[in-house]
Amino acid sequence: MTIVENQMFDEERALYGACDLMVKDCKFDGPADGESALKEAKNVTVENCLFNLRYPFWHNHQLKIENSEMTEFCRAAIWYCEQVKIKDTKLYGIKAARECTDMFIQGCHIVSPEFGWSVNKIQMENCTAESEYFMLRSEHLKFLHVQMKGKYSFQYIKDSVFENCVFDTKDAFWHAKNVMVRNSVVKGEYLAWYSENLTFENCKIIGTQPLCYCKNLKLINCEMIDTDLSFERSEVEATLTAPILSIKNPLSGRIHVPQVGEVIMDVPEAKGQIVIQKTPK
Secondary structure, three states: OEEEEOOEEOOOOOOOOOEEEEEEOOEEOOOOOOOOOOOOOEEEEEEOOEEOOOOOEEOOEEEEEEOOEEOOOOOOOEEOOEEEEEEOOEEOOOOOEEOOEEEEEEOOEEEOOOOOEOOEEEEEEEEEEEEEOOOOOOEEEEEEEEEEEEEOOOOOOEEEEEEOOEEEEEOOOOOOEEEEEEOOEEEOOOOOOOOEEEEEEOOEEEOOOOOOOOEOEEEEEEEEEOOOOEOOOOEEEEEEOOOEEEEEOOOEEEEEEOOEEEEEOOOOOOOOEEEEOOOOO
């Protein structure tokens, strides 16, 4: 493997098409303002590097990035890549990952609007993220101990699992399909409308008008806080562990709850049952 160390690159396509390369303690910055530094590269490892220029990693295969930083000026950093591992790195540029396959992200801090669009098979562990439209239209996500804050996250995702996460995000999981969320906190408005085959297990759900227009929705031992007008026109099976403010027009299924402030059933097609079931002391 060729080693490139302690250098600064600012020209266009500085290391284009590199293969079997180790890049250490380098900076991609400078007056030439060149783009696409490592485009079309294969089997590249990057350690302790700074990226302050646009589009550094496009069409990469077997890419490893550790202890590095992509600044806010490093736009659209990782696109059309396969077999990507990123550890202990700051991802601060807009549109930081898109159209990638087989990603592993660990210990990273992400501040990136429109992060992770159309990604297939991404595993994320022990990360924090701030984003809008986070992970839009991505599939096969596996998140563990991830904290995320933003808007419109996980829309149109499929076949994904989230465990021990904290999400503070508006309009999360809209149109999501085949998704499991376990032991997590989800806070925000209008959670998971139009989703299909979505399950929450041992979760805390906070915010107004959640879980409406859902198909095959399941809640297992969940707590719902400040949730009003919940489950409107949803097919739902739910066991709730705490009182809920209000339930409106569930289409079918049963909602087991210790207490409900208001039940609104004002359309004839609403056939869902609300079962008041005291929790054992």
